[in-house]
Amino acid sequence: MLDAATSHHLLGCSPETSVVMLGTATYPCLGPFSVWSPSMLADLIYVCICVCIYIYNIYIFFFFLTGHAGNACLEMVISMWKNLLQTMKERILQQRRMSVYNQAHGYEEELVKKQLQQFAGGSINLTKEDSGIGILTLNNPKIMNAFTGTMMLELQERVTELENWKDGKGLIIYGAGNTFCSGSDLNVVKAISNSQDGMNMCMFMQNTLTRLMRLPLITVALVQGKAIGGGAELITACDFRLMTPGSEIRFVHKLMGLVPGWGGGARLVRIVGSRAALKLLSGATRVDPERALHLGLSEETLSSSDEAGALEEARAWLSQYTEGPASVIRATKEMVAAGRELLLEAALRTEKDIFGTLWGGPANLQALATRPKHK
Numbered sequence: 177m178l179d180a181a182t183s184h185h186l187l188g189c190s191p192e193t194s195v196v197m198l199g200t201a202t203y204p205c206l207g208p209f210s211v212w213s214p215s216m217l218a219d220l221i222y223v224c225i226c227v228c229i230y231i232y233n234i235y236i237f238f239f240f241l242t243g244h245a246g247n248a249c250l251e252m253v254i255s256m257w258k259n260l261l262q263t264m265k266e267r268i269l270q271q272r273r274m275s276v277y278n279q280a281h282g283y284e285e286e287l288v289k290k291q292l293q294q295f296a297g298g299s300i301n302l303t304k305e306d307s308g309i310g311i312l313t314l315n316n317p318k319i320m321n322a323f324t325g326t327m328m329l330e331l332q333e334r335v336t337e338l339e340n341w342k343d344g345k346g347l348i349i350y351g352a353g354n355t356f357c358s359g360s361d362l363n364v365v366k367a368i369s370n371s372q373d374g375m376n377m378c379m380f381m382q383n384t385l386t387r388l389m390r391l392p393l394i395t396v397a398l399v400q401g402k403a404i405g406g407g408a409e410l411i412t413a414c415d416f417r418l419m420t421p422g423s424e425i426r427f428v429h430k431l432m433g434l435v436p437g438w439g440g441g442a443r444l445v446r447i448v449g450s451r452a453a454l455k456l457l458s459g460a461t462r463v464d465p466e467r468a469l470h471l472g473l474s475e476e477t478l479s480s481s482d483e484a485g486a487l488e489e490a491r492a493w494l495s496q497y498t499e500g501p502a503s504v505i506r507a508t509k510e511m512v513a514a515g516r517e518l519l520l521e522a523a524l525r526t527e528k529d530i531f532g533t534l535w536g537g538p539a540n541l542q543a544l545a546t547r548p549k550h551k
C-alpha cells in the first residue's frame with residue numbers, strides 16, 4: 177500500500193498538496209523545487225526564457241497594433257504566462273509523483289544517468305498504432321535482449337512518451353529475436369558490483385517500472401523464449417502476461433547471490449501470493465507456461481511460437497479489453513491501479529473522482545443515447 181505522500185500520484189489529489197508533501201520531506205523552504213533534478217530545473221529555466229521571449233513578442237505586437245499596451249493586453253499576457261507555467265509544473269510533478277524515489281531518499285538521478293550512459297548497446301523501440309495500442313520492443317538480440325545502461329535510459333524515455341500519449345489504450349511489450357529478456361547485461365552487473373552503484377541502478381529501474389505499472393494503459397508482456405532475472409521482474413510491472421509454447425520465466429537472483437531489485441519481488445507477491453512467490457524466488461524455479469497459468473502468473477498460452485504470429489495473437493487478446501473510447505479504458509485502468517495500491521478509503525475517493533471525469537461526458541451521453549440496454 178502507498179503511504180500518504182506517494183498516494184498522491186493518482187487522480188483526485190491536487191498537485192499543490194503533493195508538492196508540499198514531497199517537498200517538505202527534505203527542504204521545506206524550497207517547496208516543490210526540492211524534488212527536481214538539476215536537468216529538470218535547467219529545462220524549466222530554458223522553457224521560461226523561451227516563454228518570456230514569446231510573450232514579449234506578443235506584447236510588442238499589441239503595442240504596435242493598438243498604439244499602447246492596455247490593461248487587457250497585459251492581463252492576457254500574464255494569464256498566458258501563468259497557464260504555461262502551471263502546465264509545465266504539473267507535467268514535471270506528475271512524473272515525480274509516479275516515481276518511488278527522489279532526492280529525499282538519497283537518489284541523485286542525474287548521477288545515475290551519467291553512469292548508465294557509459295554502458296551502451298541495444299535499444300528500446302516504441303510504435304504507437306492508430307488503434308491506441310503501443311508496441312514496445314526490447315531490442316538487443318545478440319545477448320538475449322539483456323539491458324545495457326543505455327537501454328535502461330531509453331526505457332525511461334519511452335515510458336515518459338507513453339505517459340504523454342493521451343490517445344493510448346494498451347501496450348504490448350516483447351523482445352526481439354524470439355526471446356523476451358535475460359535481465360541486466362552481465363557486463364554492467366560486473367562493472368558496478370558495489371552496493372551503492374547497485375542500489376542506484378535499482379532505484380532508477382524501480383522508478384521507471386513503477387511509472388510503467390501506473391500508466392493509464394492496459395499492459396501485456398508477451399513472453400517468448402526466456403524472461404530471466406531482471407526480465408522476469410519487468411513482466412511483473414505489466415497488468416497481464418501471455419506466454420508462447422516452450423517459453424520460460426525464471427527469477428535466477430538467488431543463483432547470483434541476490435534478490436530482485438527492480439521491484440519484481442514486491443510485485444510478484446501481489447500477483448501470485450507470498451507462498452508461491454517465496455517458492456519461485458528461493459527455488460529459482462523455472463516456470464513453464466502451464467505452471468504460470470496455474471499460478472495466475474500468465475493469462476493464456478498462445479498457439480504461435482514465431483514473433484509475428486505471437487504478436488498478432490497478443491493484439492487480438494488485448495483488443496477484448498481495449499475496445500471502446502480511450503477515456504473509459506484509461507479511467508478503468510487508473511481506477512484498478514488505485515484499488516491495487518491505495519488503502520481502501522483513498523481508493524474509494526479516487527474511484528469517485530475518476531467516475532466524475534466520465535459521468536455526463538461524451539462517452540457516457542453517447543452510450544445512453546445509443547445503447548441503453550446490454551442484452
Ligand SMILES: CC[C@H](C(=O)O)C(=O)SCCNC(=O)CCNC(=O)[C@H](O)C(C)(C)COP(=O)(O)OP(=O)(O)OC[C@H]1O[C@@H](n2cnc3c(N)ncnc32)[C@H](O)[C@@H]1OP(=O)(O)O
Binds near residue numbers: 319428429
Ligand atoms: C538483480 C538481478 C539483475 C537485475 O535484476 O538487474 C539481473 O538481471 S542480473 C542478470 C540475470 N541474468 C542472467 O544471469 C542470465 C545469464 N545468461 C544465461 O543464463 C543464459 O545465457 C540464458 C539462460 C539466458 C540463455 O541460455 P542459452 O543457452 O539459450 O543462450 P546463450 O547462453 O548462448 O546466450 C546467448 C548469448 O547471450 C549472452 N547473454 C545472455 N544473457 C546475458 C546477459 N544477461 N548479459 C550479457 N550477455 C548475456 C550469452 O553470453 C551469449 O553470448 P555469447 O557471446 O554467445 O556467449
